[in-house]
Each structure stands twice: as structure tokens, then as C-alpha cells.
Amino acid sequence: MLDTLITSKTRIKIVLKFFLNSNSSSYLRNLAEEFDESTNSIRKELNRFEDAGLLTSYCNGNKKMYQANTQHPLFFDIHNIIMKQIGFDHIIEKIIKKLGGIIYVYVIGDFAKGIDNKIIDLLFVGKKIDKSYLQRLIDKGEHLIKRKIRYLIFSNTEFKDYSKNYKGIKPLLLWERHEI
Numbered sequence: 001m002l003d004t005l006i007t008s009k010t011r012i013k014i015v016l017k018f019f020l021n022s023n024s025s026s027y028l029r030n031l032a033e034e035f036d037e038s039t040n041s042i043r044k045e046l047n048r049f050e051d052a053g054l055l056t057s058y059c060n061g062n063k064k065m066y067q068a069n070t071q072h073p074l075f076f077d078i079h080n081i082i083m084k085q086i087g088f089d090h091i092i093e094k095i096i097k098k099l100g101g102i103i104y105v106y107v108i109g110d111f112a113k114g115i116d117n118k119i120i121d122l123l124f125v126g127k128k129i130d131k132s133y134l135q136r137l138i139d140k141g142e143h144l145i146k147r148k149i150r151y152l153i154f155s156n157t158e159f160k161d162y163s164k165n166y167k168g169i170k171p172l173l174l175w176e177r178h179e180i
Contacts, residue, residue: 010037010045017114018055018068019078020086021107021172024114025067027060034115054078086111086120087145088174094144095137096175102126103156106171113169122151123171125159
């Protein structure tokens with residue numbers, strides 16, 4: 001089944017949209033506009049995913065909304081494949097784990113919306129983050145994943161203020177510190 005996921009650009013866009021950020025939901029016309037594709041091609045793919053049980057749908061007014069089915073047995077496998085394909089696994093291993101003081105790392109921007117991009121936007125939350133060391137690690141990470149990385153650094157308090165006023169797609173939690 002996964003081999004059929006990668007044979008169509010429309011399928012790849014749908015997989016990224018819904019399986020990178022499971023909170024992402026959308027409707028047919030919005031997806032057609034976002035992907036710059038015909039509503040007919042999007043409808044066919046959405047129906048295939050829904051028939052396979054990978055997407056669920058619900059009505060919101062007169063719009064049929066789609067969202068990833070996180071209860072599907074393949075959801076986490078597909079999610080992990082996408083994370084590796086984009087290079088988030090390298091970002092975690094080569095950048096985040098080597099920095100002290102990081103509490104959370106969020107993906108913001110296009111990837112939080114489920115849209116592929118050559119630029120990954122990260123938001124680091126923590127204290128006493130060595131910015132020059134972070135930049136050296138970012139440079140190494142960019143080389144590994146063949147994408148550019150932009151970042152913001154917030155203290156926990158700044159992030160709480162940012163979160164209160166944030167409008168749009170919620171940041172996608174990529175990593176959080178688990179104290180033992």
C-alpha cells in the first residue's frame with residue numbers, strides 16, 4: 001500500500017498535509033487551491049484515503065472536512081516515514097539533543113500546515129541556549145537533510161505569550177525534554 005502513496009504528487013501532498021501534523025484538517029476546495037490541483041483529482045485521492053481508512057471525514061457546516069485517522073494501524077508508521085524523509089530525525093539527533101537548556105522544539109510555518117518546503121521553520125523554547133553553537137549545529141543539519149533551517153528562540157515565558165496571541169495553524173511539537 002505504501003508504494004501507491006508515492007506514485008502521485010497529489011497523494012504525496014495529501015500524506016504530508018494530514019500525516020505530518022495529525023491535527024491538520026481541510027476541505028476539498030481548500031486543498032485544491034493549496035495544492036494548485038483540480039478538485040476532481042483531489043476528490044479521487046481523498047476518497048481513496050478515506051476508503052482505506054487512513055482519513056476520516058466530518059461535516060462542518062456545508063463543508064466535508066478531512067483529517068488523518070490516528071487510530072489506523074499504519075498512522076504512526078506513515079508519520080515516522082515522513083519525519084525521516086523530511087529529515088526531522090536528523091534534526092533531533094544532530095541538533096536538539098546536543099543543546100542544553102532546550103525544553104521544547106516546535107515546527108512552525110509550512111510544515112506545521114503539512115506543506116512540503118525546502119525551508120524548515122523551528123521554534124526552540126528553553127533557556128541559556130548557546131546561539132553560536134546552535135548555528136554550527138544548524139549548518140551541519142542543513143547539509144545532512146539538504147534543506148535550509150530557520151529558527152526562533154523563545155524563553156518559556158515568551159513562548160506562553162506567543163501562544164496566547166498566535167492565530168493560524170498551531171505549532172507542531174517535534175521534541176520535548178523528558179526529565180528522569
